[in-house]
Amino acid sequence: MKAYNAKITTENIKNHFEKSGLTIEVFANILEVSKRWLEYILAGEKNYELAPYTIQKACDFFIADFRKFTTELQTVPEDFREFLKKKHSRNSEYNKILSDAPSVPFIIDEILAKDDEFISSNGLELKFVKQIIWKYYPGLKLTNLSSDLQKSSFIKHRLHPHKKKKTNIYQAKK
Missing domain, CATH: 1.10.260 (434 Repressor (Amino-terminal Domain))
Structure with missing residues (x-):
């Protein structure tokens, strides 16, 4: 042994x-x-x-x-x-x-990163990412979503090119 x-x-x-x-x-x-x-x-x-x-x-x-x-x-x-x-x-x-609904990091890595709408986008603001997640888990609390998205190895983020505030856009890594 x-x-x-x-x-x-x-x-x-x-x-x-x-x-x-x-x-x-x-x-x-x-x-x-x-x-x-x-x-x-x-x-x-x-x-x-x-x-x-x-x-x-x-x-x-x-x-x-x-x-x-x-x-x-x-x-x-x-x-x-x-x-x-x-x-x-x-x-x-x-x-x-x-x-029960899974953890947000799990949702990001296992569901969002494989969602056709998310994959085909050229980057989405947080409010649109939330809408995609709510298709799977309506009403789920997503209070730390931005932080969780930035920690994911399946998601890339960058500053929105046209927004004045510090708005990120999120996209699936290819």
């Missing part, structure tokens, strides 16, 4: 978390850890030790083998959130969590 590898385990947790569409608060509750501690783990800022219990909770949620999850980098399927919905359909707690 290979030895437990904290770096690989942390990377697997991060990759699976990002593809799950969960918010950090929800995932911290699943793992029974604080939001702040989980943020440190996911950012790799601190060298916190991952307790086997916490890793097992992540493996249970992600339907992953503990031994492989802690020793080998795992490939996360493209439709991972849908996979989790099916696997957890009989677990009322997880089913509800996965039926």
Whole structure:
């Protein structure tokens, strides 16, 4: 048996978390850890030790083998959130969590960046990006959308060429 590898385990947790569409608060509750501690783990800022219990909770949620999850980098399927919905359909707690709207970073990377209207545009102002997202999730609160768009590796942004204020336009990276 290979030895437990904290770096690989942390990377697997991060990759699976990002593809799950969960918010950090929800995932911290699943793992029974604080939001702040989980943020440190996911950012790799601190060298916190991952307790086997916490890793097992992540493996249970992600339907992953503990031994492989802690020793080998795992490939996360493209439709991972849908996979989790099916696997957890009989677990009322997880089913509800996965039926709620996903996190905004997930929506940006997995839905907006693949939306035909967004892809075919030459760049859209924030208000038009919101309209596209609201097609999928009407009324979703998008208070930090500009910041989340700028953090995404699938979206490029630049200052609007014709606006006087500091208005950005957003476009899918090709």
